[in-house]
């Protein structure tokens with residue numbers, strides 16, 4: 001079997017995090033290869049592995065590293081394929097590795113997942129591959145149901161077991177409630193282009209400036225999009241209706257400088273890949289941590305703060321897995337041959 005995914009570890013000491021990725025990929029029956037190569041100690045080995053892997057047909061790379069984790073960025077230098085980065089908690093709770101991985105310059109994005117989240121990296125890789133492989137997509141859909149059922153069943157296994165005098169558990173029968181049973185009104189989805197390949201959802205008007213950076217690059221890559229400003233908290237029904245109505249969308253991009261409800265809200269409603277662009281708000285706060293730090297089962301591919309352009313490039317890289325023309329367009333961006 002030719003591997004579709006290559007997992008590279010910065011050190012043998014990162015193996016526990018790679019085990020989480022391998023558990024998911026074994027379950028999804030996706031062939032992968034595992035290598036150890038350090039961006040700092042063995043840079044030539046990284047280059048060799050990545051170039052040979054790309055030529056052999058690797059579709060997605062996963063770089064797992066701690067400390068000053070330059071491994072995913074180094075991988076990205078040698079391949080047009082999307083690179084997923086997993087920061088490892090070695091020191092400082094993994095924040096050093098997270099910042100090293102997520103804050104990439106344009107046009108070299110790393111799809112960053114949460115600290116130690118090897119499982120989410122594998123799910124994200126499967127979501128990317130699932131865009132052109134229906135079987136893989138269906139397996140991701142089933143896996144998401146398992147994560148959902150674990151939560152639903154814990155109402156019985158944990159909550160129903162609690163024996164306290166004032167707890168009243170019986171008035172809502174959780175078990176009988178259907179998952180994701182939101183009414184979808186496609187006629188009133190609020191979209192301008194219902195056939196768009198990408199949906200950009202912006203949580204508040206202030207963040208439209210960052211969203212425009214995304215559209216500028218998507219235009220260069222000839223990728224169609226729809227852009228919608230809708231807040232999942234203030235306009236919950238509209239938000240759900242919009243996400244659920246965008247059935248042809250391959251990639252969702254959430255843009256937000258307010259909590260991470262936009263990206264978290266989208267990923268709860270779709271099995272398609274979700275890219276998160278954390279923005280800085282008027283007080284100077286940013287929402288990178290709350291965007292990237294997602295629980296197992298629901299990854300958000302986070303790019304750098306305010307880096308809408310990298311969200312668009314990552315989208316292009318995901319599409320390029322199955323589209324050689326897109327590789328050419330991305331090369332032009334990378335060579336700065338297109339004036340922006």
Ligand code: RP5
Pocket residue numbers: 009010011012013014038064065066067088090
């Ligand atoms: C990083 O430094 C590796 O990815 C690992 O997470 C960390 C420590 O590596 P060792 O000193 O254990 O080899 O490059």
